[in-house]
Structure formats: C-alpha cells, structure tokens
Amino acid sequence: MVTADSGRGGRFYRLSAGLLLVGLVVAVLWVARVAGSDWLIQLSTVDVGWFFVVAVLTLACLAARFFRWHFLLRSAGILVPIRASLSIYAASLVGIATPAYAGEALRSVLLRRELGWPIRATLPIVVLDRLFDVGAIALLGAAATESSDLRIFFILVAVASMMLVWVLPHLFRLLGASGLVLAKLRTFSVIARAFVVSVLAWTAGALTIAAATQSLALHLPLAGAVEVFASATLMGGLTLMPAGVGATGSIAIFQLGDLGVTVTEAVFAVSVFRAGTTGITLLIGLAALVRQLRGWRQSRRAELEHFDEIADEYLDQFSPHMWDLLLERRMKLLSGSLGSSDSPGGIGLDLGCGVGAQSRAIAAKGYTVIGVDAARRLLREAKRSGVVCTAADAAALPFRDEDLDYVITVGVLHHLPGAAEQAAVCREVWRVLKPGGVFVVQETNTRNPLFRLYMSYLFPLLKSIDEGTERWIEPERWADVPGFDLRDTIFFTFLPDFAPRFALPVLRAIESRLERGSLKSQSVHYQAVLRKGETVFGSSPLFGEPGVG
Secondary structure, three states: OOOHHHHHHHHHHHHHHHHHHHHHHHHHHHHHHHHHHHHHHHHOOOOHHHHHHHHHHHHHHHHHHHHHHHHHHHHOOOOOOHHHHHHHHHHHHHHHHOHHHHHHHHHHHHHHHHHOOOHHHHHHHHHHHHHHHHHHHHHHHHHHOOOHHHHHHHHHHHHHHHHHHHHHHHHHHHOOOOHHHHHHHOOHHHHHHHHHHHHHHHHHHHHHHHHHHHOOOOOOOHHHHHHHHHHHHHHHHHOOOHHHOOOHHHHHHHHHHHOOOOHHHHHHHHHHHHHHHHHHHHHHHHHHHHHHHOOOOOOHHHHHOHHHHOHHHOHHHOOHHHHHHHHHHHHHHHHHHOOOOOOOOOEEEEEOOOOOHHHHHHHHOOOEEEEEEOOHHHHHHHHHOOOOEEEOOOOOOOOOOOOEEEEEEEOOHHHOOOHHHHHHHHHHHHHHEEEEEEEEEEEEOOOOHHHHHHHHHHHHHHOOOOOOOOOOOOHHHHHHOOOEEEEEEEEEOOOOOOOOHHHHHHHHHHHHHHHHOOOHHHOOEEEEEEEEOOOOOOOOOOOOOOOOO
16 A cells, blocks of 8 residues: 555655765766776776775764764663664664755664654654764864864854754654653763764764875875865755765865865765765665665564573673683672571572572582573573572562572673562562571672773673663662662672683782772672561662663
8 A cells, every 4th residue: 555655755765866866977977077088097096995994984983973872872761772773773874865864764763663662752862863963073173174264164063063952852842752851861961972972983984084085195184184074074964965965075076176186186085985984884774774674673572582582692692711700709709698608598599590500509509599580491401400490570489478588689680671670579589588588689880981881882782691771770779779778788800701711810810909999899790788677668669760871
C-alpha cells in the first residue's frame, strides 16, 4: 500500500539524489576545466598515502562524534546498548546526502523501531548533536583566521549555535518532547563535555584539508587549512545542499587559491579531501543501512536474554590469568566477610551465580551455598561443574522468609534495567535473610572518571558481556538502603582486564600500594558488607538515575 507518507518520503529522496547529481556534475566540470584530457596524468601525481591519512582523520572525527551522541543519549536517561547505538548512528550517516542533513533523523526512526524509544524523546538530541558540530567548527575557524570580518562571522555562528543548544529544549518541550529528558541535557556539565568532544572531533576533521594538500606536496600553513575547512564546511552547509555538494568544494577551491595554491592543485586537493571525508562517510552509512534493511533487530526482549545469548562465549570475555586473579581476590574478601572458614555454618545464596565460579570457590572453603540465576544456559555450565543451583528471578526468590544466613552477589546488580529493579532485588534479599544475616555486594566502582569512561563506552564495544546500558551503583549509596546496616566498604583491584600476564608481578605490587593509599576509593571494584537490621525494608527509592560517564 502506498501512503501519503511514503509518497513524501519518495519525493524527498528523489530530490536528494537529484541534488547529489548536480554536485557530481559541478565536481566533474571543475576537473574538466583545470585538467582537460590530461586529468589522469595529473591525478597520478597525487600521493595516495595522504589519502589514507585523510581517511584515518575522518574515522577519528566520526568516532568522537559517535561517542558524543551516545553520551548525550546517556545524559538524557536514554540507555541504548552501545553496539546498537553504533549501528544506528552509522546507518544515519547517509543523512548527510539529504537536504539540510534532514535524513539524520533516521536515528530517531531506528531507535523507535529497534528499541521502542519515542521519536519525540530522541529527535531533539539529533538536532542538538548537529548544533554542537556547528559551534565547534565555527570556534576552530575563529581561532585560525586572520581576517577580522571572517572571525566575526565565525564567532557569531558559534555563539548562535550554543544559544540554540540552550534555547531549543524549550521549543521542543512545546512540541511535546519530554521536559525531563531535555532538562538533563541543559546542564552546564553535559553541554561543556559535549562541546569539548566536538572541538576534538572537528580538529581531526579540519586536519583533513592539510593532509589533502600534502598529497600534492603543498605545504599549507595549519591555520590556513583550518580556516579553509571551517569556511567551506559552514558556508556549504548554509546552502542546505546534500553534503554541501557543489558548494563546499567550490568554496574550498577559491579559498585555497587565496592562499597561493593554483586552481589545478586546489581542485585535486579538494577532490582528495572530499573523497576521503564525504565519500568514506557515505560508504560507512550505506554499509550500515544495508545491514539494517537486511533485518537486523535489537529488542527489549533480547536485552533480557542477553546472558543466555552470550553463554557460549561468556568465559571468553576475560583473559584467563586476569579471571583467576580476580576470582582469588573476590573469594578472599567474601570469605573474610562471611565469618570464620573453620566453622562456616549456615546456608547462603550466590545471587546471579552465572557459570558458578564464585559458588564453587565458596563451597570449596566449606560453605553451603545455592546458586541462582535467570540465565538458564549459564546455569547448565554451573550444574555440569557440580554447583547446586536453580533458575529464578532475583526479585522473586524461591525461598521462605528468613530462610538464609547470607547472600552474596558479584557484579550483578548493575546489569538490572533500572533503579526500581535494583531496589526490588534488595527488598527480596532482605526478605529471605534471617535477622542479622549478611548481604555481601561486590560491584564495579566507577568513581574514577577514566574507568567510568572505559566501562561505559569502550568495554561494551570490545566485550559482549556489557552493553553500555549498565546502572552503576556508587559505594556510598549502600549506607542508605533501608532494612540493612552497612558494616564495611572495601575498595580493591586497580588492574584493567587487559593487563598482560608478564607484567603482573610489578603491576600487583603497584596495585597493593594503591589499595592501601589515599587513592583506594578510585579502585576498579568495591565490596559492601551489609547486615539485616530490625527495621522493615521500606519503599523509598534506593538508587537514583545512572551517573553520566
């Protein structure tokens, strides 16, 4: 069935294709004018190595801009698995080939289709994302140019874009966007971080002009290259043409001429520049879009089944030597918190036992422990290794009230989808523990901003065990959990999961010093030891919104 919407969409994409064709014609005319029939001979003088430098700088720019986009989503409370976010962002790059880059709204469409986020919540972020680009490019241009008139233009553009970043949320709110989402994006901390990343991203982008001129052995001053890039990109964007075709390149050619570059050299330098930036961006976007159209899906249901999906590769997520070292450290702390191992009476629960590594280690010390996990495929491995375990929801445990002496949970709670779910699990633990029972929590510590950045953005891309949607729980939050008394908080481990085996003796010595020093609270993990009190577990919220990282 053909609808009015599909008809409008078809006209829009036909218009985009037509405008791109116009741009291609303009580019061909430039080459024909300056090179004529000798264009192949002149093209052979281009140093292809510099084209690859342009490509690398373009990829660096795109990577930084993706992380900014994902940061803005997280800041707004829109938690999206980072691999899904990357796939959607990459597919939306085809939007540069549409008038005024309107096609980048594809991000919002895909976020709704794949993950259920409403367009009114994510479309404002798409617009703000572009405004940060404009502001950063204008700032770089203002810093590089020697022309007072051009500097005034750049400054006005930068100021206007940042004012719009601050003002547009009000407009979007009038149009029905979530006020809570937009309020989170208007904080100084979020805007400042996003702008800094934007400047870094477009610094790499601006260097593409310098690399493109170097491909013809032209030594263009760095400031001049940045000025050309900023002027051509912004003025080409003002034409609202797809990818600035016919305008961005022409402006860059004229400006290179003002810097003493011949027309012929400028045309070929700009050709390298456009092929290595716009060309590569469009190729990435088309490849990602094809993947989307072939039926790739990411659903909320899949999020819930995440650990069952990665069961076969679960242990491959960790370096064996680091897994063994961390398990040894964890068990030493756990057994020390559960009482004397000489007479470890009572029955306990390993909540979220996974493949049963902690359960086996605890049982080997003489403790009686039962493993519980919702991921049935992980439990098969645990059962094969002799762990007593059962499948159950952590918020609905198959135990009577006051049935257990202790509960341990290792790296589990931050995987729950929200603060309410984390509170529900704590409430359930309180129910099944005997009076005075011990609740030992080992969690990821994200106080360290570098580690928070790594765990929130890089680790989920490198390893499939995390998705980038984790809800980190700061150590101090445990002091306020109703029904429990916080007895101890221990900070441990500083070594990342990629620490090499050969360096472990030296690194462990450094780590030991850090764990005893003033920086111990910046560790990778922490352990909170709580004891069930006499007060009833309340209904007040325990954990706020996830921290921005």
